[in-house]
Amino acid sequence: MFAASRKRLARWWILFLSLLLPLLWLVKDLLTNNLGADPAQYLVSQLGYWALICLWISLAVTPLRRLFGWGWLIQHRRMFGLYAFFYASLHLLAFATFLAGWRLDILLREVTERPYVIVGVLAFILLLSLAVTSTKKMQRRLGRRWQQLHYLIYPASILIIIHFIWQIRSDYAEQLFFSILLALMLGYRLYIKRRS
Amino acid sequence: MNRKLFSRNTGQILSSEITPESIYKQRRQFMQAALSVAALPVLGYSSVLAAAPEYDIPTDLPRYAGPDWMKQKIAGAAHNAAFSVKEKTAPYYHAITHNNFYEFGTDKRDPARYAKSFKTDPWQVEISGAVAKPGVYNLEDILAPHALEDRIYRLRCVEAWSMVIPWLGFPLADLIKRFEPTSKAKFVQFQTILDKEQMSEQRSSFGTIDWPYVEGLRIDEAMNPLTLMAVGMYGNALPPQNGAPLRLVVPWKYGFKSIKSIVRIHFSETMPETSWNITAPDEYGFYANVNPAVDHPRWSQATERRLPATLLSPNIIDTLPFNGYADQVAHLYKGMDLNRLF
Incomplete structure (x- = not known):
């Protein structure tokens, strides 16, 4: 029992620090003045990118657990989800601060007129509702409705991939890669549901 | 030939x-x-x-001289104050590491990484179409009669960022006159080199641009004295990632019009196809004049971020009609509906 919990704790720290690395890397680039001519754009896109990756990791938990028997992953799913929310928050904050300079006219214009920004903001609102209800206490209080609420992760992930696809200029290799992953992960869940 | x-x-x-x-x-x-x-x-x-001003190029950054004949040309360059803005030029480092040259990758840093060994000498340019003197010319001969000028222009990217760059070049009009365009020459089309060996993105299966990259101007736009053929910047030859050895600079249009590494200039009677217009016609028009009043469907063009910016000062400035060159070029579009012909 003691050994198992120590193993779990070790895993928790490894995962926690691994997912913190991208942020530390960005901070290192920031401190060494290595973010390029357009640091705001770079920072915002990198933060968004890592928000997406963390969300995709949290969505991969169910398929990986079922297919490879990695049951321990489920213990850390909350962390993956909260990391996605963490990077998404920084992404939004960096956008408002560094790209829009907190100019309300620009923020208002972006949030009302830019379809890909609107989709991104909607996804963030969904993630926010999941993050604030992510505690054990909220889980208990909401009971059955908690699970139903947390199904919002699926529409959120679809909004996020749309947000990403909407920014394609020419090359769409990355967008295609993450779309296929998402289709596989969501498709697998539909498959399981049909079968049961 | x-x-x-x-x-x-x-x-x-x-x-x-x-x-x-x-x-x-x-x-x-x-x-x-x-x-x-x-x-x-x-x-x-x-x-x-x-005399051309000295630009500050840190010694640890690559600078490009080009072949001997280019060195001589550059040494004789003079600064043209009448055609230069009085704004602060971007540091050389940022001008050579923040590039959209999709042939070498779509990340801003990709061109600096992957164009390092791009071969720009020897270089030939084909002149074709409605001209009295078509042919394939060595770059040296293309440049021979032209004196180079140092001109400081604003460069406004369609992605809503901008930089101020000191170019070395000569008016495209002077070049065009030498080939004696016929009365049928109503448009000029430019083409970037097609070289899948050297340009990784031209081999990509996931790009939407149909290579080679092509751009175009109406003949009166091409003949405007602002329109520059550049072979250098910051008092040196062009770095490969900036479109060496020969590129177009049209400062009142979005940056994608200023086509890089040109191998062909074609004169035609009809409006030529342009790469971004083929890729997304509702987003990128043929004219692509900088216009704060007409938004890109996915983002606003009302403001721009003058680079380099820092995190603490995003350097957001209002975008000017024709990128601030309205006095020189607005007459070219008199009577045109620029909302429709964006």
């Missing part, structure tokens, strides 16, 4: 041997400049063409 640009065998005086107007004007200006320098202590007079 490689043909020499200027034949000396014929008894006739070729029109190309007659000094183009801009050249003798420049010579005149140079004389004036020389005189004014002599008169400087007395009059405090500043000239139109002056």
